[in-house]
Amino acid sequence: xxxxxxxxxxxxxxxxxxxxxxxxxxxxxxxxxxxxxxxxxxxxxxxxxxxxxxxxxxxxxxxxxxxxxxxxxxxxxxxxxxxxxxxxxxxxxxxxxxxxxxxxxxxxxxxxxxxxxxxxxxxxxxxxxxxxxxxxxxxxxxxxxxxxxxxxxxxxxxxxxxxxxxxxxxxxxxxxxxxxxxxxxxxxxxxxxxxxxxxxxxxxxxxxxxxxxxxxxxxxxxxxxxxxxxxxxxxxxxxxxxxxxxxxxxxxxxxxxxxxxxxxxxxxxxxxxxxxxxxxxxxxxxxxxxxxxxxxxxxxxxxxxxxxxxxxxxxxxxxxxxxxxxxxxxxxxxxxxxxxxxxxxxxxxxxxxxxxxxxxxxxxxxxxxxxxxxxxxxxx
Numbered sequence: 001x002x003x004x005x006x007x008x009x010x011x012x013x014x015x016x017x018x019x020x021x022x023x024x025x026x027x028x029x030x031x032x033x034x035x036x037x038x039x040x041x042x043x044x045x046x047x048x049x050x051x052x053x054x055x056x057x058x059x060x061x062x063x064x065x066x067x068x069x070x071x072x073x074x075x076x077x078x079x080x081x082x083x084x085x086x087x088x089x090x091x092x093x094x095x096x097x098x099x100x101x102x103x104x105x106x107x108x109x110x111x112x113x114x115x116x117x118x119x120x121x122x123x124x125x126x127x128x129x130x131x132x133x134x135x136x137x138x139x140x141x142x143x144x145x146x147x148x149x150x151x152x153x154x155x156x157x158x159x160x161x162x163x164x165x166x167x168x169x170x171x172x173x174x175x176x177x178x179x180x181x182x183x184x185x186x187x188x189x190x191x192x193x194x195x196x197x198x199x200x201x202x203x204x205x206x207x208x209x210x211x212x213x214x215x216x217x218x219x220x221x222x223x224x225x226x227x228x229x230x231x232x233x234x235x236x237x238x239x240x241x242x243x244x245x246x247x248x249x250x251x252x253x254x255x256x257x258x259x260x261x262x263x264x265x266x267x268x269x270x271x272x273x274x275x276x277x278x279x280x281x282x283x284x285x286x287x288x289x290x291x292x293x294x295x296x297x298x299x300x301x302x303x304x305x306x307x308x309x310x311x312x313x314x315x316x317x318x319x320x321x322x323x324x325x326x327x328x329x330x331x332x333x334x335x336x337x338x339x340x341x342x343x344x345x346x347x348x349x350x351x352x353x354x355x356x357x358x359x360x361x362x363x364x365x366x367x368x369x370x371x372x373x374x375x376x377x378x379x380x
Contacts, residue, residue, distance in 0.1 A: 034058060047204075061191075061192045084172075102125075123154070230356075322372065
């Protein structure tokens with residue numbers, strides 16, 4: 001601790017200083033649960049080094065949001081002149097901190113198990129529960145005007161301004177392009193998770209990560225509706241999407257990782273696992289007592305005695321085979337190329353000297369392949 005600040009040595013951002021009010025949020029059981037939710041799901045079965053958690057990522061995203069907000073204030077000085085700005089700024093920071101608070105076990109892997117599970121919408125009851133526990137005066141500012149700040153946090157996480165019961169001034173609509181940017185997909189969530197995953201995966205997936213200036217050079221449009229980026233950083237924007245594509249290609253959608261996701265789903269679907277008499281596929285944050293127990297370790301403990309669980313202990317049991325050979329299951333591995341995943345230029349706003357806009361060649365070639373697997377249960 002440093003006075004009322006908590007100091008964290010983060011492998012991605014370096015020294016992170018957390019104010020006492022933010023520490024209060026981190027100390028809630030809802031946030032502490034994230035220590036037992038792995039960022040990359042069951043990838044650790046094949047890549048043991050991938051054990052970083054949503055806890056780490058959420059703190060990193062909070063810090064990235066602070067850094068971007070600091071630069072927006074410098075690059076667009078008018079936003080600090082409004083007396084209401086501190087509430088908007090704090091709401092963005094806390095939305096960054098809590099944006100993944102609703103994740104199920106093994107993060108996105110759980111969304112392949114329960115197809116209608118949405119971690120963003122599941123965050124809403126978590127945010128409600130957290131703020132019922134907090135009494136700091138700074139949080140009272142968020143409760144003013146019929147809980148406007150708390151409503152804004154939830155809307156920012158989901159990325160939907162329409163969730164607000166009180167419409168916000170158009171001059172602050174740009175805040176919806178910081179944490180969950182549905183305008184052009186550039187947000188601090190990607191800033192952190194791509195760099196955090198790179199820290200763990202760089203030995204076998206090491207793309208060009210030179211895109212942080214995109215966020216640190218950003219400004220706000222004069223009407224306050226959007227964030228705008230420098231023409232000079234146009235090629236760096238593309239680097240973010242090419243880096244994300246490479247992570248999908250070599251890590252997130254690695255063939256054996258997809259197979260482990262399939263096995264997890266198969267085990268859950270083939271059995272009738274319950275926690276306190278409730279089917280685990282039905283557990284959400286609306287059952288808060290159950291949700292707090294609902295972690296990676298909890299699920300692995302439930303399924304550890306099943307026959308298929310051996311695939312997690314001995315991943316070589318899952319073998320990729322040619323389509324002409326006998327197989328046990330087929331998976332479709334499909335994702336867009338970086339040039340297609342990156343939104344069209346019309347969805348971005350730019351400022352500066354247009355002559356400095358770099359020329360890029362959008363690679364639209366994605367991946368679309370059928371994968372055939374068999375279980376070799378003789379391997380122990």
